Amino acid sequence: MTVSGKRRRDAARRRRQRLSSLLAVIIGFPMLTGLGPASATAAPSAPVQEIGTGNRTATISITDLGPAVPDEDDTLTIRGTVTNDGASPIVNGTVDARSGVLLSGRSAIDEAVPRTGHDAATGTIVSGHGQDLPTIAPGMSATFSLQVPVSALSLGADGVYELGVGLTGQTETERWDILLGVGRTLLPWQPDAADSEGAQTDLSVLWPLISTTHLTSQTGADEEQTPAFRDDSLLGEISPGGRLDQMVSLGADLPVTWVVDPDLLASVDAMTEPYQVYDGDRLVDGDGQEEARAWLRKLQEAVQGNEVVALPFADPDLASLAHQGKDVLGALGQLAKATETAEVTVETVLDVDASTDFAWPVEGAIDPSIVSVATSAGAHHVIARSDSLRPGDLSYTPSAARPIGGGTTAVVADARLSTLFEGDMTGTAEARLAEQQLLSQTLAITQQDPANERSVVLAPQRMPTAAQAQAMADALLALRDSADWVHFTDLTQAAQATPDPAANQEVPPAADYPQELREQELPTSAFQAMRETQRTLEDFQVILTRDDRVATPFGNAIRREMSTSWRGNEDDAAAYRETVQDGLTGLTERVHLIPKSPVTLSGRSATIPVTVQNNLVQDVHNLELRLTSSRTLGLEVGEEQEIVVSGGHSQSVKFSATARANGRTFLEAQLYTPDNKPYGDPIQFQASVTSITSNVMMVIAGGLLLVVLAGIRMYTQRKRAAREPAGVGAEGESSTGETGADTSADTTGGRARGERLDSDE
Numbered sequence: 001m002t003v004s005g006k007r008r009r010d011a012a013r014r015r016r017q018r019l020s021s022l023l024a025v026i027i028g029f030p031m032l033t034g035l036g037p038a039s040a041t042a043a044p045s046a047p048v049q050e051i052g053t054g055n056r057t058a059t060i061s062i063t064d065l066g067p068a069v070p071d072e073d074d075t076l077t078i079r080g081t082v083t084n085d086g087a088s089p090i091v092n093g094t095v096d097a098r099s100g101v102l103l104s105g106r107s108a109i110d111e112a113v114p115r116t117g118h119d120a121a122t123g124t125i126v127s128g129h130g131q132d133l134p135t136i137a138p139g140m141s142a143t144f145s146l147q148v149p150v151s152a153l154s155l156g157a158d159g160v161y162e163l164g165v166g167l168t169g170q171t172e173t174e175r176w177d178i179l180l181g182v183g184r185t186l187l188p189w190q191p192d193a194a195d196s197e198g199a200q201t202d203l204s205v206l207w208p209l210i211s212t213t214h215l216t217s218q219t220g221a222d223e224e225q226t227p228a229f230r231d232d233s234l235l236g237e238i239s240p241g242g243r244l245d246q247m248v249s250l251g252a253d254l255p256v257t258w259v260v261d262p263d264l265l266a267s268v269d270a271m272t273e274p275y276q277v278y279d280g281d282r283l284v285d286g287d288g289q290e291e292a293r294a295w296l297r298k299l300q301e302a303v304q305g306n307e308v309v310a311l312p313f314a315d316p317d318l319a320s321l322a323h324q325g326k327d328v329l330g331a332l333g334q335l336a337k338a339t340e341t342a343e344v345t346v347e348t349v350l351d352v353d354a355s356t357d358f359a360w361p362v363e364g365a366i367d368p369s370i371v372s373v374a375t376s377a378g379a380h381h382v383i384a385r386s387d388s389l390r391p392g393d394l395s396y397t398p399s400a401a402r403p404i405g406g407g408t409t410a411v412v413a414d415a416r417l418s419t420l421f422e423g424d425m426t427g428t429a430e431a432r433l434a435e436q437q438l439l440s441q442t443l444a445i446t447q448q449d450p451a452n453e454r455s456v457v458l459a460p461q462r463m464p465t466a467a468q469a470q471a472m473a474d475a476l477l478a479l480r481d482s483a484d485w486v487h488f489t490d491l492t493q494a495a496q497a498t499p500d501p502a503a504n505q506e507v508p509p510a511a512d513y514p515q516e517l518r519e520q521e522l523p524t525s526a527f528q529a530m531r532e533t534q535r536t537l538e539d540f541q542v543i544l545t546r547d548d549r550v551a552t553p554f555g556n557a558i559r560r561e562m563s564t565s566w567r568g569n570e571d572d573a574a575a576y577r578e579t580v581q582d583g584l585t586g587l588t589e590r591v592h593l594i595p596k597s598p599v600t601l602s603g604r605s606a607t608i609p610v611t612v613q614n615n616l617v618q619d620v621h622n623l624e625l626r627l628t629s630s631r632t633l634g635l636e637v638g639e640e641q642e643i644v645v646s647g648g649h650s651q652s653v654k655f656s657a658t659a660r661a662n663g664r665t666f667l668e669a670q671l672y673t674p675d676n677k678p679y680g681d682p683i684q685f686q687a688s689v690t691s692i693t694s695n696v697m698m699v700i701a702g703g704l705l706l707v708v709l710a711g712i713r714m715y716t717q718r719k720r721a722a723r724e725p726a727g728v729g730a731e732g733e734s735s736t737g738e739t740g741a742d743t744s745a746d747t748t749g750g751r752a753r754g755e756r757l758d759s760d761e
Contacts, residue, residue: 055118057086058136058167060095060183061429065163068439069482070150072191078146080183080429082167084136090180093169095144096130099123099154100161100187106397106416106444109186112162113437118182122164126152133169155189159447160440163187185433186440190485199450200487201442204400204494205458205476206383206413207256209247209299210315211237212463212565214267217557217580220276221617225549227270229277230576234267235288238295245295246466250473252302255480255488260354262345263314263560268292269349300350307490310346310354312338312377315462316562317522318361319513322369325527325562330534332376338559339377355492357381362564364388364413364459365517367510375408381495382408383459387415388512392504396448400457401499404507411495413459416441421472422461431471438475439483446485455489455497462564520567526577530561533581540588542673545619554584590615591623591680593669594650598686601635607654608637608687610669614645623671623679627655630666635659635687643671659689 049056064079078097084090101123103109112121129148136142146165155161167180214234220226237244244264251258271292276283316335325331339356346354359374364385366374374382382404389412391398402410420438425431445456460472479486499505537554541547557580566573594611610627614620623643629635638656645651670682 049117051116052085052087055179056116056181057084057171058090058093058181059083059085059116060165060167060181061427062165062183062185063428063432065185065187065432065436067482068436068478069188069190072150074150076146076148076150076153076187078148078163078165079144080165081141081143082133082136082181083141084138086171086180087138088171088173089138090133090136090167091170091172092177093133093136093142093167093180094130095133095146095165095167097126097146097148097153098164098166098182099126099152100163100189102156103160103162103186103440103444105448106441109160109437109440109444110416112184113186113433115184116182118166118179121162122166122182123154123162125166128152133167153187155187155191158190158192160444161187161189186436188436188439188443188483190443199446200453200485201446202453202455202489202494202497203442203458203479203486204455204489204491205254205256206259206309206460206491207247207251207254208259208460208462208464209244209251209264210259210261210311210462210565211244211264211267213263213314213560213563213576215263215270215556215560216278217554217583219549219553224273225553226273227275227553228283229267229271229275229286232277232279232286232288234271235286235291238268239288239291241466243463243466243469245298247464247469248295248299248302250469252298254473254476256476257307257309257491258303259309259311259358259360259491260346260350261311261313261315262342262349263556263563265296265349266313266345266556268296272296296349300352303350303352307492308346308350308352308354309358309491310342310356311358311360312356312559313341313345313556314338314560314563315565316559317564317567318359318374319365319370319517320521321527321562322367322373323510323513323518324521324524325530326369326373328524328527328531330531331527332373334530334534334559334562335373336377337555338562339379341556341559358383358411358491358495360459362462362517362520362567363514364415364418365514366410366507367513368507369510370513371404371408371410371507375406380408382410383457384410384412385415385418385459386412388508390504390508392502394500394502396452397445397454397456398500398503399454399497400494401455401497402503402505403499404505409495409499410505410507411457411491413457414441414445417456417458418460421464421468421475425465425467425471431467431474434471435475435478439479442479442483442486454500455494457491457494522562522566522570522573526561526573529577529581530558533558533561533577533584536581536584536588539673539677539679540584542675543591543620543622543679544616545621549618550584550587554580587616588680591620591645591671593625593671593680593683595683596669596685598688601657601659601687601689604660605656605658608657608667609652609654610683611650611652612643612645612671613650614647616647618647620645620647622674624674625653625669625671627667627669629687630668635661635665635667635689637667640672657687662689664688 060080060082062078062080066077067074070076082095101121103112126148129146131144131146133142162184164182164184166182168177169180170177214229216228216230218228236242239245271286271288275286277286312335316338321331321335343354343356357379358381359379360383361370361374364383365388366382366384371382389410397414400412402412404410417438420434423430464472541551544550561577591614594613599608610625621644624640625643626640627637629637636658641653665687666684667687668682668684671679673679
């Protein structure tokens with residue numbers, strides 16, 4: 001372009017700027033000319049125009065702003081895009097920066113960020129530093145890059161300024177210069193930082209390493225118990241470029257407190273050795289050993305020298321437990337076990353000491369029951385959020401630490417800071433705006449009461465996406481490198497900071513718990529199902545000689561059923577619970593009684609064999625086998641017998657049986673544990689006694705009768721033999737004294753009398 005052409009363009013731009021200012025006054029938006037930004041007075045605003053029309057014809061997105069915290073002598077670089085949202089092409093467009101408008105505090109920052117289009121708070125055009133744009137067709141975009149001296153922005157006192165970029169131009173249907181759109185960002189301004197020495201805010205940032213449930217309860221029958229994963233998604237997360245890989249790489253350079261789910265560490269550690277993955281309904285060998293080892297090495301290096309907080313194993317859903325599960329027997333015990341497991345797991349995998357003194361309910365929302373459950377396993381600090389435990393009627397942001405009774409401290413994260421990176425951060429404009437908000441909000445906190453040094457906490461979403469993690473990391477680095485008003489501290493230091501006595505310390509009632517979060521909770525039936533699985537596990541452990549092979553994988557699986565990650569995925573959660581219960585039941589059924597066909601007893605006494613099969617890879621003991629008859633008077637069986645069966649073998653146990661009567665009877669065999677609980681399903685079979693016939697019974701009865709009669713006869717004969725000799729001797733001595741003659745006469749006389757009884761007869 002020639003010099004004369006450039007002069008004509010500049011002159012045209014100045015005319016458009018004057019016309020834009022004039023039009024703004026006409027439509028009710030007086031421009032702020034000749035007034036400092038702090039003293040500007042807003043006029044009543046006109047109705048907001050629809051997107052694609054008027055001053056909302058174009059969307060202006062600021063994708064880069066540097067330096068993020070400028071000095072007085074700096075030149076500000078502002079880059080961005082202009083998108084035509086209207087129905088006609090934009091022609092003769094010019095992008096200009098607007099002077100800064102001082103925002104009065106945190107609430108003013110909240111209001112400024114979502115504003116679109118032109119309004120009374122929009123600053124005046126900074127002349128001489130604009131950029132002409134080519135024609136922009138509907139739906140298309142153009143980029144811009146402005147170089148604006150900070151001195152031209154009309155910045156005054158320290159504080160946070162709204163910085164605008166406006167587009168002035170024409171459309172094919174409106175061939176006159178009008179304001180077509182305004183984009184906004186925030187600019188922290190502290191030129192007198194040296195004079196503000198000592199005015200700082202302590203900031204603690206949580207960096208969460210949490211994932212969904214990946215491991216199943218299933219393990220291989222080999223000695224190493226090869227684990228099985230639900231799918232291969234964890235490998236994607238820890239591989240280079242994956243979400244968890246990004247979290248570790250970014251967090252290594254940040255002043256943060258690592259908040260870790262020990263289940264994630266245990267799952268990745270399991271991948272360092274042979275493992276299997278479900279591919280549909282079949283198991284295939286996993287191949288992520290190298291990625292798992294590399295990720296763990298990188299994490300071990302990243303956490304060295306930093307504070308590590310271990311959540312209870314599998315990150316239990318404290319709110320669900322408090323509202324739905326605490327009255328289910330054993331549910332709170334699972335939380336205690338999860339806490340016990342946490343510290344050991346982190347120390348074993350990462351070789352660092354981890355704090356288990358913090359509980360973190362979902363989104364920091366608390367009520368009395370949540371606090372009670374959260375501290376039941378030994379935690380003394382509950383990470384809440386200021387939109388749940390509000391600060392009270394204060395003109396400033398209080399410190400995070402607040403005693404809430406019973407020796408418990410609520411560490412209240414700032415809701416504005418904690419939710420900055422929850423949106424879609426894939427676009428550079430959104431990420432850069434979130435960064436400027438973090439810088440601006442922390443400066444506003446510090447300026448609220450500079451003499452009162454406070455400690456605030458940023459607790460982001462539990463599982464940030466890779467883009468959200470990147471945006472958060474960039475913002476924290478900018479805060480660390482550019483913000484003199486912030487000093488980074490650990491979470492423990494924030495918890496131990498002196499509480500503000502004026503801050504609200506009253507835990508909100510249950511009625512204030514967000515309904516949206518309550519609807520995502522696990523139902524009571526889920527905790528009842530967990531209890532049934534735990535009972536099955538406890539009964540099964542009693543008979544095992546190596547119960548750790550079952551107790552560890554299934555115990556951890558039960559705790560995974562309580563995970564916060566199931567929120568919003570109730571169908572998947574129910575399927576996981578069912579799979580765990582079915583898997584455990586299947587193991588218990590590997591120790592069972594082998595069914596029997598009907599048996600026939602061939603005599604009064606016999607032996608009845610019953611076989612116990614053990615298809616586990618370990619021995620079982622502490623079992624008792626009992627055999628009972630439905631006809632206890634017809635068939636008696638022997639007493640119960642202790643059972644010990646080697647892994648992969650069977651054992652036959654013989655019971656003695658005594659039959660007293662013919663006929664059929666039904667026998668039932670049942671295994672029992674030492675506490676007299678039936679184990680497994682009983683087996684029933686028929687026994688027939690056919691060898692005791694009626695003839696045999698008559699012979700037996702006749703034989704018994706003969707024995708009795710013989711006994712009577714023998715007894716009678718013995719009695720007679722004992723009496724007769726004494727009677728004959730006395731009689732002979734009294735008659736003649738010659739025994740021979742007398743005896744002969746008696747004998748002859750006796751026979752004569754007998755014969756006569758016979759002849760008479």
